[in-house]
Amino acid sequence: MAAARQDYGAKLNLYAFYRVSNSSTGEDLVQDTFKKTWAYLVRGGKIDIMKSFLYHILKGLIIDEYRKHKTSSLDVMMEKGFEPSEDYSERLINFMDGKRAIELISKLPDKYQKIMRMRFIQELTLKEISLISGQSKATVAVQVHRGLEKLKVLYNCI
Numbered sequence: 001m002a003a004a005r006q007d008y009g010a011k012l013n014l015y016a017f018y019r020v021s022n023s024s025t026g027e028d029l030v031q032d033t034f035k036k037t038w039a040y041l042v043r044g045g046k047i048d049i050m051k052s053f054l055y056h057i058l059k060g061l062i063i064d065e066y067r068k069h070k071t072s073s074l075d076v077m078m079e080k081g082f083e084p085s086e087d088y089s090e091r092l093i094n095f096m097d098g099k100r101a102i103e104l105i106s107k108l109p110d111k112y113q114k115i116m117r118m119r120f121i122q123e124l125t126l127k128e129i130s131l132i133s134g135q136s137k138a139t140v141a142v143q144v145h146r147g148l149e150k151l152k153v154l155y156n157c158i
Helices: 002-020 023-042 050-067 074-079 089-105 110-121 126-133 137-157
Strands: none
Touching: 002 023, 002 050, 023 050, 089 110, 089 137, 110 126, 110 137, 126 137
């Protein structure tokens, strides 16, 4: 086991550090890797290729580390520069405006409703809309532009 630690320890530490972005956590994971490997050997387990076995154990431990529920105190977060804010007004206004715009699409002429829904609700590209509708990409672009203009007029009237 000492030979394995000497041969693979440094590379396992680098791999763990790369994956968890914390050297002390990475070293702990590598230490646990060697402990689990030793325990497996003591129980009579057989290892064909030591390097791949060690990496397999380490990858499992890294995944377990990711899955741990991590809690951070507000003080620690504020020391790192986090500033709590509760101003959601702009986000709410944008949401409400978007919802109103979607409702207004149904007030457009049928010619523009279909194109506007595909473009802004289904988020299709002009090329995808042209394939679906059988119209050229330029025609679709013009209809989207004209539909937006009509939508702006309806939006400003409300």
